[in-house]
Amino acid sequence: MIDFYKQEQKTAIEAKHMAQIIAHGPILFQVAKVLRDKGMLQVIEDAKSEGITLADICAKVKLSEYGVRVLLEAGLGMHLVKYTEDEKFAITKTGYFILHDPLTKVNMNFVHDVCYKGIFHLDEAIETGKPAGLKELGDWNTVYEGLSQLPSHIQKSWFEYDHFFSDIAFPEVIKQVYAENIKKLLDIGGNTGKWASASATHGENIHVTIMDLPGQAAMAKKRIAELGLSDRVAFYPCNILDESVPFPEGFDAIWMSQFLDCFSEDEIVSILKRCAGSIDDDGLVLILEAFWDTQRFETSAFCIQQLSIYFTAIANGNSQMYDSRVFKQCIEKAGFDIVEQIDGIGLSHTLLKCRKKK
Structure with a gap:
């Protein structure tokens, strides 16, 4: 297994592209979650390989053309969706996993509800050896002291993640x-x-x-x-x-x-x-x-x-x-x-x- 990390696996161009994915990571995460949660990925999947137009997606999810357009264009760059030959939107394999894969779902919900805001304080946590981001959830020394007191949606994501494995x-x-x-x-x-x-x-x-x-x-x-x-x-x-x-x-x-x-x-x-x-x-x-x-x-x-x-x-x-x-x-x-x-x-x-x- 350690062999995964013993050699360079990407060309220079691939490595630079990966660096840009990392640089935009928080944006990618939120785009993918909104595309999932607002039903856009499901609407596109339901259209099968024929694809679906931007206007039809907007009508089905009841959101503005502007809002849907910026999300889907970002989704193209993330390869969650693709263009058909007549430039309709169709689902990709990655989009399918965001939508349906149980592991991806529990990971995404856990990161969003439990981790997202707290990770902003990672530098402080590294410097102090303290869970500096925990203050985004509550006033405890460790998260375990507060599990029974977390808001229900955060508690749900925490336990669903823990129990999944x-x-x-x-x-x-x-x-x-x-x-x-x-x-x-x-x-x-x-x-x-x-x-x-x-x-x-x-x-x-x-x-x-x-x-x-x-x-x-x-x-x-x-x-x-x-x-x-x-x-x-x-x-x-x-x-x-x-x-x-x-x-x-x-x-x-x-x-x-x-x-x-x-x-x-x-x-x-x-x-x-x-x-x-x-x-x-x-x-x-x-x-x-x-x-x-x-x-x-x-x-x-x-x-x-x-x-x-x-x-x-x-x-x-x-x-x-x-x-x-x-x-x-x-x-x-x-x-x-x-x-x-x-x-x-x-x-x-x-x-x-x-x-x-x-």
């Missing part, structure tokens, strides 16, 4: 996890309880304890109750970064899905060290993460790398989507060995099975 990975990875004969599981960073509910319905004797911030634990508790699983799922609300808070004990394994990427390297080491007291010497720590350097496709690596900037500017100022080599050093420092690594789970995930060093 885990929902694809969970059906596959749950078989890997419970092949280990685990009965008592500590789910650290349980979020809305999706993993806990999947676990509780996977086997009759499985009991899960969710350990998370009080706001997240309350949301998960409500959802678990609605599913009728309250007798199978317990809760341990706390701030995991507070090193004075003891971790609960007596578990066969600990599960952390898309969780440790929310922390700095030192914080990851601290959390893992404290995990040791929750399991016996043969207990497992199971970590599900997306590492950019383990991806089969460059597009996957690209998406993961760009997500790191959300952590830098908005989430907490000091974490990222990690290179697996950096992450594994944290596991080593915390006193664990990786006994198995399973790549290619879902769209982009890796499962690390860890045990205490002997």
Whole structure:
């Protein structure tokens, strides 16, 4: 995978064109989103290969000719739409993906609702190590403290993004996890309880304890109750970064899905060290993460790398989507060995099975 980045892939002309795409990036993003959300791309797609005139598009979307024209001309430059032989507008493959691809939709909504304004403060975040852009969402130290308080449309985009990847990975990875004969599981960073509910319905004797911030634990508790699983799922609300808070004990394994990427390297080491007291010497720590350097496709690596900037500017100022080599050093420092690594789970995930060093 690292070979993606070991050689120049573009001619000088292609590279200069790419530089202009980057220079105009915020404009491109907003044009594409408006073309999608105002229905213009759908109207053009509905016209099939015959295409549709500017006047007919305006009539269908009920917007001015000027407004539609400037957007579609920008869309031509982005190759979202194309001209037919008689200069009508037709959809392109890229336009189709903007309109229909689930991955593109969750990425675009997340970037627009959660990231867009906050990323403007990236330079300050880099200089200070603080999530300088978080002030665009609310007055919290980290975004996680405010998840339960976000406006509903922003909260929706955040959770749809988060769940999109885990929902694809969970059906596959749950078989890997419970092949280990685990009965008592500590789910650290349980979020809305999706993993806990999947676990509780996977086997009759499985009991899960969710350990998370009080706001997240309350949301998960409500959802678990609605599913009728309250007798199978317990809760341990706390701030995991507070090193004075003891971790609960007596578990066969600990599960952390898309969780440790929310922390700095030192914080990851601290959390893992404290995990040791929750399991016996043969207990497992199971970590599900997306590492950019383990991806089969460059597009996957690209998406993961760009997500790191959300952590830098908005989430907490000091974490990222990690290179697996950096992450594994944290596991080593915390006193664990990786006994198995399973790549290619879902769209982009890796499962690390860890045990205490002997």
